[in-house]
Amino acid sequence: xxxxxxxxxxxxxxxxLAGCSGTERAQSGAADAASVSETTRxxxxxxxxxxxxxxxVLVALCDNVHQxxxxxxxxxxxxxxxxxxxxWGAAYGVKSFLSKxxxxxxxxxxxxxxxxxxxxxxxxxxxxxxxxxxxxxRGAEIKRSITDFFDYASGGNFELAQVKANAGDLTLAAGAGxxxxxxxxxxxxxxxxxxxxxxxxxxxxxxxxILCCASKNYFARPLRPSGANPVLWTTGLMAPEAYVLKAxxxxxxxxxxxxxxxxxxxxxxxxxxxxxxxxxxxxxxTGW
Numbered sequence: 001x002x003x004x005x006x007x008x009x010x011x012x013x014x015x016x017l018a019g020c021s022g023t024e025r026a027q028s029g030a031a032d033a034a035s036v037s038e039t040t041r042x043x044x045x046x047x048x049x050x051x052x053x054x055x056x057v058l059v060a061l062c063d064n065v066h067q068x069x070x071x072x073x074x075x076x077x078x079x080x081x082x083x084x085x086x087x088w089g090a091a092y093g094v095k096s097f098l099s100k101x102x103x104x105x106x107x108x109x110x111x112x113x114x115x116x117x118x119x120x121x122x123x124x125x126x127x128x129x130x131x132x133x134x135x136x137x138r139g140a141e142i143k144r145s146i147t148d149f150f151d152y153a154s155g156g157n158f159e160l161a162q163v164k165a166n167a168g169d170l171t172l173a174a175g176a177g178x179x180x181x182x183x184x185x186x187x188x189x190x191x192x193x194x195x196x197x198x199x200x201x202x203x204x205x206x207x208x209x210i211l212c213c214a215s216k217n218y219f220a221r222p223l224r225p226s227g228a229n230p231v232l233w234t235t236g237l238m239a240p241e242a243y244v245l246k247a248x249x250x251x252x253x254x255x256x257x258x259x260x261x262x263x264x265x266x267x268x269x270x271x272x273x274x275x276x277x278x279x280x281x282x283x284x285x286t287g288w
Contacts, residue, residue: 049160049173052129055249056178058149059094060185061118062086063139068191079139082119087185087240088136092272094184095121095134097242103250104132108163116141116148122163122172130253133161133174142188149183150194152176153208154226155201180207180252181228184240187212189219200227207231209248211240216285224288232261236283243268258286 063079064071071077076086083089089096098104104123113120116137123132137145151157152175159175190213208228210219215233223230232248247268251261266280273280 049171049177050131052131053180053253054172054174054178055130055132055180055182055252056152056174057094057132057134057182057184057245058137058145058152059087059134060137060142060145060183060188061088061139062186063142066140067142067186067188069186077139080118082136085136085139087242088119092239092241092243094242094245095119095136098123098132098134098246101246102126103246116144120161122161125253128253131170131172132249133172133178137185142186143192143194145185146183146188147194148175149181149208149210150198150222150226152178152181153206153223153228154198155204155206156198176201176206178206180209180231180249182209182211182245182249183215184211184242184245186240187215187218189222190214194222197222197225199225205229207252209233209245209252211238211244211248213237213240220288230287231258232265232284232286234283235285238269238283239273241272243272262286 061079061082062069062072062077062085064074064077066079072086075081075084076090078084082095085093087093091097099106103126105126106121107124108122110120112118117135118138119136121134123134125131148157155176157175158173158177161172161174163170163172206228208223208230209232210230211232211234213234214236216235219233231252244265247264248261251264262281262284265284266277269275269283270277270280
């Protein structure tokens with residue numbers, strides 16, 4: 001076993017431990033010189049935005065202090081430090097993992113685009129006209145990140161993200177303007193309820209992925225009124241690392257069905273976790 005593989009296994013184990021806790025309730029070097037800013041909230045601004053497909057990923061940074069998780073080493077669990085965080089800047093974090101692969105190009109990275117978000121990265125799919133916006137929410141703002149996930153999935157809070165990159169300016173439909181909304185991180189609904197859960201606000205049916213522990217158990221009831229289509233979620237404990245996100249998004253980008261996307265996610269999870277393909281398939285599910 002190589003030192004790198006031992007390190008990778010250790011990081012994945014920490015991610016799995018960080019995903020959930022015993023406090024459950026009963027039930028920008030690689031980027032172009034660029035910036036992203038939120039310009040519009042509220043009314044649908046889609047007519048002014050890029051017409052191709054957009055993915056919006058909301059990442060609640062791992063946080064030893066403010067989340068009900070099994071603690072991880074301090075640097076990985078510092079919810080105020082995206083660059084060292086388990087779910088963002090570490091080896092299998094969203095920013096690091098997507099940046100290193102050949103499929104996605106990091107075109108911008110902006111710090112503090114809004115109060116709860118420490119960094120926003122925008123990736124472009126190299127071979128297709130698909131963009132992915134990833135927001136790193138401060139660990140203490142996990143409730144805000146989940147609130148935003150439900151708002152976006154239901155059609156509330158449309159946003160325009162202005163991307164300034166070397167190739168020229170671009171306006172992307174973010175938030176409720178995105179086609180796929182993804183949550184990544186600790187399952188905060190194990191620790192708290194939101195004051196209210198939104199109902200669908202328009203006729204558009206957005207796709208959703210929820211990559212946290214037992215997400216179907218906790219998110220199904222509040223997600224259904226939003227009108228979103230649950231493409232991928234989980235039935236048990238999991239490490240919400242970016243290889244699952246990348247594999248699942250690959251299927252979505254190729255317009256595959258839910259079962260194909262589920263198989264991609266399970267295959268990636270087995271590859272990195274060595275948990276057995278059957279166990280990995282049982283961990284993920286699609287649809288209602």
